[in-house]
Amino acid sequence: MEKIKVIIAGPRGRMGSEAVKLVERTEKFELVAVVDHKHGGKLLTELEGVSTLPVPVFADITTCLTEVKADVLIDLTTPEVGMHHTKTALEFGVRPVVGTTGFTQENLAELENLCREKETGCIIAPNFALGAVLMMKFSQLAGRYFQDVEIIELHHDKKLDAPSGTAVKTAEMIAQVRAEKSQGHPDEKETLPGARGADFSGMHIHSVRLPGLIAHQQVMFGAEGQTLTIRHDSYDRVSFMSGVKLAVDTVMNLHTLVYGLENIIE
Ligand SMILES: NC(=O)C1=CN([C@@H]2O[C@H](COP(=O)(O)OP(=O)(O)OC[C@H]3O[C@@H](n4cnc5c(N)ncnc54)[C@H](O)[C@@H]3O)[C@@H](O)[C@H]2O)C=CC1
Numbered sequence: 001m002e003k004i005k006v007i008i009a010g011p012r013g014r015m016g017s018e019a020v021k022l023v024e025r026t027e028k029f030e031l032v033a034v035v036d037h038k039h040g041g042k043l044l045t046e047l048e049g050v051s052t053l054p055v056p057v058f059a060d061i062t063t064c065l066t067e068v069k070a071d072v073l074i075d076l077t078t079p080e081v082g083m084h085h086t087k088t089a090l091e092f093g094v095r096p097v098v099g100t101t102g103f104t105q106e107n108l109a110e111l112e113n114l115c116r117e118k119e120t121g122c123i124i125a126p127n128f129a130l131g132a133v134l135m136m137k138f139s140q141l142a143g144r145y146f147q148d149v150e151i152i153e154l155h156h157d158k159k160l161d162a163p164s165g166t167a168v169k170t171a172e173m174i175a176q177v178r179a180e181k182s183q184g185h186p187d188e189k190e191t192l193p194g195a196r197g198a199d200f201s202g203m204h205i206h207s208v209r210l211p212g213l214i215a216h217q218q219v220m221f222g223a224e225g226q227t228l229t230i231r232h233d234s235y236d237r238v239s240f241m242s243g244v245k246l247a248v249d250t251v252m253n254l255h256t257l258v259y260g261l262e263n264i265i266e
């Protein structure tokens with residue numbers, strides 16, 4: 001059996017270290033290198049507690065892709081770094097699986113064009129947890145019937161981007177089916193700026209950051225005399241790994257950009 005050769009960018013991170021374990025324990029995957037700007041030239045075994053595999057660590061993606069043959073790059077870093085890694089991988093014909101959030105609409109459009117030009121597949125998944133993907137799909141269904149919706153996303157306090165990629169994706173999916181409406185009272189005023197959260201097509205997104213949390217989201221719909229709440233909780237980052245595995249498998253057969261795991265689950 002030909003193994004899928006995988007590079008992971010961000011191997012010391014909360015998600016990256018979990019992805020290293022996933023690739024290690026998956027028979028048909030082979031970890032061939034990692035990218036870590038702080039530890040170029042070392043072996044992964046020298047990075048404390050990450051892995052017992054002696055794979056090379058590269059400080060930059062271009063050197064890594066020049067020296068190592070790979071099929072897939074898993075990126076779990078930061079938006080600017082992730083964008084650079086994704087573009088470089090596509091230039092090398094290596095398929096990116098991107099969990100990094102914070103990409104703009106312009107970033108996505110640029111990557112979509114690059115995928116088409118290079119005829120190389122790429123998956124960008126704001127959330128790899130199956131339950132979160134279902135939460136987004138159920139919310140989209142509810143959005144057909146309820147115009148009034150508030151999205152509350154709750155994360156650990158080390159998170160850099162707000163709102164979360166999941167909240168943005170949820171709002172995008174609901175906006176595809178929801179009759180547009182600016183919510184709340186037409187004369188409402190914020191006496192403290194930000195009190196009503198971020199505005200996405202008239203829907204409001206609220207970002208909570210607290211130690212103790214991992215990744216949670218609640219989508220609340222309201223209508224006369226009733227509310228509907230759809231909620232998902234990730235209590236452990238292992239919740240994201242079956243989605244990462246599915247994305248690595250699937251991207252091998254793609255030639256375009258797929259944004260969101262809802263597009264590849266049955
Ligand atoms: N799609 C999904 O299901 C999930 C996505 N995320 C996203 O994944 C990203 C990472 O999240 P965490 O692991 O919690 O963050 P983290 O801060 O623990 O990890 C990020 C890692 O990127 C590394 N890094 C920074 N610059 C780099 C560079 N130039 N080259 C190589 N590595 C570099 C850092 O050293 C760090 O280890 C975030 O954007 C987050 O929103 C997080 C959880 C689930």
Ligand SMILES: O=C(O)C1=N[C@H](C(=O)O)C[C@H](O)C1
Pocket residue numbers: 101126127128155159160163164165166167214215216
């Ligand atoms: O940073 C995180 O932790 C997470 N980020 C993703 C997001 O921004 O939606 C996915 C998940 O919520 C965890």
